[in-house]
Amino acid sequence: PYAKSSTHVGQIVGAYMPADTFARYHRMAGNEVLMVSGSDEHGTPILVDSEREGISPHEFVARYHQQICEVWQRLGISWDLYTETITENHYRQTQDFFLKLYEKGYIFKDSMQSPYCPTDRRFLPDRYVEGTCPHCGFTSARGDQCDNCGRTLDPVDLIEPRCKLCGSKESKLEIRTTEHFFLDLPKLQEPLQAWLSEGKEFWRPNTLAFAMNWLKEGLRARAITRDLDWGVPIPLPGYEDKRIYVWFDAVIGYFSASVEWAERQGTPDAWKEWWIPGQTNPAVKPYYFIGKDNIPFHTIIWPAMLIGYGERNLPYDVPANEFMTMSGQKASSSRGNVIWTRDVLEHYNADTLRYYLSVTAPEGRDTDFTYDELIRRNNDELVATYGNAVHRTLTFLQSKFEGVVPRPAELRPADREMLAELERGFTTVGQAIANCHFKDGINAAMAVARAANRYLDEQAPWKQIKVDREAAGTTIYTMLQVISGLRVLFCPYLPFSSQHLHEYLGFTGEVSKARWENTTVEAGKTLPRPAPLFAKLETAATV
Numbered sequence: 328p329y330a331k332s333s334t335h336v337g338q339i340v341g342a343y344m345p346a347d348t349f350a351r352y353h354r355m356a357g358n359e360v361l362m363v364s365g366s367d368e369h370g371t372p373i374l375v376d377s378e379r380e381g382i383s384p385h386e387f388v389a390r391y392h393q394q395i396c397e398v399w400q401r402l403g404i405s406w407d408l409y410t411e412t413i414t415e416n417h418y419r420q421t422q423d424f425f426l427k428l429y430e431k432g433y434i435f436k437d438s439m440q441s442p443y444c445p446t447d448r449r450f451l452p453d454r455y456v457e458g459t460c461p462h463c464g465f466t467s468a469r470g471d472q473c474d475n476c477g478r479t480l481d482p483v484d485l486i487e488p489r490c491k492l493c494g495s496k497e498s499k500l501e502i503r504t505t506e507h508f509f510l511d512l513p514k515l516q517e518p519l520q521a522w523l524s525e526g527k528e529f530w531r532p533n534t535l536a537f538a539m540n541w542l543k544e545g546l547r548a549r550a551i552t553r554d555l556d557w558g559v560p561i562p563l564p565g566y567e568d569k570r571i572y573v574w575f576d577a578v579i580g581y582f583s584a585s586v587e588w589a590e591r592q593g594t595p596d597a598w599k600e601w602w603i604p605g606q607t608n609p610a611v612k613p614y615y616f617i618g619k620d621n622i623p624f625h626t627i628i629w630p631a632m633l634i635g636y637g638e639r640n641l642p643y644d645v646p647a648n649e650f651m652t653m654s655g656q657k658a659s660s661s662r663g664n665v666i667w668t669r670d671v672l673e674h675y676n677a678d679t680l681r682y683y684l685s686v687t688a689p690e691g692r693d694t695d696f697t698y699d700e701l702i703r704r705n706n707d708e709l710v711a712t713y714g715n716a717v718h719r720t721l722t723f724l725q726s727k728f729e730g731v732v733p734r735p736a737e738l739r740p741a742d743r744e745m746l747a748e749l750e751r752g753f754t755t756v757g758q759a760i761a762n763c764h765f766k767d768g769i770n771a772a773m774a775v776a777r778a779a780n781r782y783l784d785e786q787a788p789w790k791q792i793k794v795d796r797e798a799a800g801t802t803i804y805t806m807l808q809v810i811s812g813l814r815v816l817f818c819p820y821l822p823f824s825s826q827h828l829h830e831y832l833g834f835t836g837e838v839s840k841a842r843w844e845n846t847t848v849e850a851g852k853t854l855p856r857p858a859p860l861f862a863k864l865e866t867a868a869t870v
Contacts, residue, residue: 330366330391330411331373334398335665336696340684341618341648345765347404348685349614351819352760355843361601363584365410365417366392369558370573371452375492384557388413398668402677403822405839408588412559412580416590420583421576422562424636425508425551429563433511433635439550442470442482443503444490450505450554451482455492458485472620477537479623505554507569508561512546515631519546522630522641529762531690533619534647538626546627551575578629581615582639602640612643614763619647646763649689651696666696678821679705679861685769685820702864713776713813714861719783720806721831721857727792732807733800734850742805745782749775749812749845756816757843765820772816779809804850807832812845814838824860831857 328334334343343364350362368388377387392411399409411417428434442451456470461484465475470482482488488500520542527535551572552561558570582602589597600606601613615625625645633639653664671680683701686708687694724730738746752775759768783806792799811832818825818838829838833854834846848854 328395330368330388333394334668336668337651339668340651340688342616343404344684346616348765348819351405351839361407363408363588365412365580365584366395367577368412371555374557401672408584410584410587416587417583418559420586421559421579424579426562428635434508435511437509438504438506440483440502441505443501445501446493451490453482456482456488457491458488461486507550507552509548510551511548512631515634516546518634519631531646534622534645537622541623541627578624603638604640611640613640615642615645617647619649622647650693651689652693653696655695678824681821682709685765688766690766705864709861710863714859716776716779717810718859720810724803725856730854732848732850732852733804735801735804736797745805745809748778749809752816769820776813807848811848815841827860
């Protein structure tokens with residue numbers, strides 16, 4: 328995330344919730360996971376905004392880095408390391424990438440035509456030039472990309488370009504010549520084509536099609552330096568007034584974060600197991616969770632940099648999401664069309680937001696965020712379905728069995744079928760998450776909760792206990808095993824309520840460290856008095 332603002336729910340659902348769900352599941356399934364990222368803290372937008380506020384860029388990014396970290400903590404995002412791109416380690420790794428690619432002939436010097444605003448007396452970064460897209464006619468296209476058609480652009484491509492900083496229409500932008508370094512993407516097109524054409528059948532169709540279309544159009548060299556003084560310095564003499572372009576250094580952040588993680592663990596070479604091919608068996612699978620506007624950087628540019636550098640693991644999958652729109656429009660912090668995650672968390676608990684974003688995620692098409700739908704999903708699904716199955720079971724246990732788990736009689740066909748349904752849930756939910764079909768996974772978990780409610784209604788222990796206490800005890804025993812399983816099935820999605828249920832069932836420690844399997848709630852065990860897992864929401868809060 329770019330440290331120019333806090334995070335909004337479009338970013339959370341696009342990249343960070345899926346990554347956290349995926350990582351939590353794989354840890355529970357017994358796989359080794361390294362989940363890293365960091366605040367992207369360079370570039371002209373940060374420099375411009377810090378100047379506007381009269382503070383240093385360091386002070387500016389420190390504020391938003393802290394806000395972003397607060398969101399991770401409140402939302403329960405389980406990073407192994409979340410860092411920044413202004414660290415000495417990141418500068419060192421970025422400069423190493425630059426020099427290696429330069430020495431191997433994948434970076435070259437050339438002059439370029441760059442937009443210059445005579446009013447502001449500065450060269451403008453791509454995103455501070457706005458104009459009409461030459462491909463689709465969108466009148467608010469940025470100099471680096473059109474948000475409407477998704478095409479990447481150069482500022483000189485725009486029709487009637489204008490400066491976004493001063494907004495002056497009278498002072499026309501000038502195109503001036505300046506020397507920069509370029510990443511030679513055409514030289515890397517052939518190996519990229521070979522890589523993208525083999526073994527990508529499981530990629531999301533939109534992601535693969537987007538990348539292949541880029542290759543079909545033919546790659547162009549891209550400038551990777553800019554005329555400014557905020558960013559990673561170019562590690563060559565004579566370029567002190569230029570910096571490495573933010574998009575080039577940001578993707579290196581995945582690697583530099585891994586190096587920093589290894590150093591913090593006291594095992595400085597541990598990053599090699601994750602990044603150098605052939606170090607592990609089975610091989611490491613690197614996943615990049617992103618929104619669709621970042622597809623080119625993670626399927627073309629970053630893989631090209633890795634291929635050029637050599638001896639680095641390429642992406643295994645790039646499960647890019649479509650957009651979650653706000654009132655039908657793409658979320659954009661620069662345009663003010665966002666719902667800030669911090670604001671939502673002031674009014675709704677984290678698992679309510681996590682559930683809503685997971686079950687409405689834009690995996691195959693754009694979806695729209697609405698508070699009315701968040702409340703409906705909370706009340707009809709979390710409260711009335713999952714929470715209802717849990718609460719009815721645990722309160723009945725307290726009122727009729729003094730909180731002591733009953734010893735079951737021989738299980739009846741209905742009991743065995745309910746437990747079999749739960750076991751099928753472990754397979755279905757696990758496979759869905761492993762395949763990055765997160766909506767399918769959470770819907771499958773909720774289907775088990777619905778089956779549990781049906782089973783409870785059909786067995787009706789409140790009736791059974793009047794004539795056969797042992798039969799009622801068997802029903803409640805079975806339900807306790809089912810909700811113990813639900814605690815695990817929902818854990819990758821809803822870690823906070825899963826932890827509460829973990830404790831209500833008498834388990835100790837962290838539920839996130841449980842295995843991806845059901846753990847029996849032993850007969851004879853006394854369970855603590857529970858509280859409802861979820862609260863019903865009456866009306867939408869004004870956020």
